[in-house]
Amino acid sequence: MQRTVRLSLWLAVPLALFIPAISALAQSAGGAGAPPAGGPPGGNPLALTFKTPDPAHGKEISQSCQGCHGPGLVSKDEAVPGLAGQHSSYTRLQLAAFRAKLRPSEVMWKQAANLSDQDIADIAAYAGGLQPGPAWAVAxxxxxxxxxxxxxxxxxxxxxxxxxxxxxxxxxxxxxxxxxxxxxxxxxxxxxxxxxxxxxxxxxxxxxxxxxxxxxxxxxxxxxxxxxxxxxxxxxx
Structure with a gap:
């Protein structure tokens, strides 16, 4: 899930999306039936609908993430962020932005393309429950x-x-x-x-x-x- 182009979400998303994105930042769990991957047609692609997140399912479907983000989502690459210990709200927002192709990275677009809202919530819950990686050495x-x-x-x-x-x-x-x-x-x-x-x-x-x-x-x-x-x-x- 490594980013191939490094550009902040806040620089990548059109300004028109920011107001609803900020107001819906918590992306609270909703009723049954999450929208299909890509978000609801014509809706805010950064707003997610999901049931109580399942970290066990998140662990299962995030195995492919470890190729770039490291074993246990602890990065070993200075240019790649670790996901372990990252807050769920932040991870959900990033994955939703990649899925909607609002944050640039062809690798991440492919990784996120088939994720449902529930998948995103589950991955975020799993990553958020891990301990952050160790300190990097200082020369x-x-x-x-x-x-x-x-x-x-x-x-x-x-x-x-x-x-x-x-x-x-x-x-x-x-x-x-x-x-x-x-x-x-x-x-x-x-x-x-x-x-x-x-x-x-x-x-x-x-x-x-x-x-x-x-x-x-x-x-x-x-x-x-x-x-x-x-x-x-x-x-x-």
Whole structure:
């Protein structure tokens, strides 16, 4: 399920979809009869209808994901995110976007094409119940960068108007499932760096999540972002 093109969902989805997507972010479990793969015709493709998620079924149907995302959904590739421990709300949103071809990746389009709403909910529940992967090793040359990244993550930099990442993602980097804020603890470093760069270059528009990231990253230098990348990839150390 590796992404072949690295572009944030918030950059990829047309603006017209954002308001209903944010309002339906929780994608609450609904009645019987999930819509067919691809979502209801003419409806919001990011809104899902599903019964109580079944992690056991999610484990079964996510076996093919491990080829890219690693055994037990713990990534071994610096450019590929691990799914273990990611919040269900966030994983559901990403899989729905891939299924609808709103987030670019031909590999993921094929992987998600035949997933029903219930399948997506089950995979997300399974992944969310796993422990995040271990911390990534920090090279000796990056030790000072990690220290700088830790300070920026937890305290920000008031004189430079840099907001602490922990305000939204929490001191442990685990985010908030209720608000759709992603867990970034021990995020694959190269992937994390690419996502930060994408968010910094996100155009101005009135949608909370991308605007919050864009505003937070605007005053950061490339070195600042590299420091945060090194820190969040190694938070468990």
């Amino acid at each position: 000796g040359a990056d030790t000072a960068l990690r220290t700088k990244g830790e300070a920026l993550f937890h305290m920000g930099d008031g004189p430079r108007n840099i907001i602490a990442c922990a305000i939204c993602h929490g001191a442990d980097g685990r985010g908030d499932d209720r608000l759709g804020v992603a867990s970034i603890t021990n995020l694959a470093p190269r992937y994390g760096g690419e996502v930060l760069a994408e968010f910094k270059n996100t155009p101005e528009f009135g949608v909370p999540h991308p605007n919050a990231m864009r505003i937070m990253l605007r005053p950061m230098t490339d070195e600042d972002m590299k420091a945060v990348e090194v820190y969040i990839s190694s938070m468990g150390k």
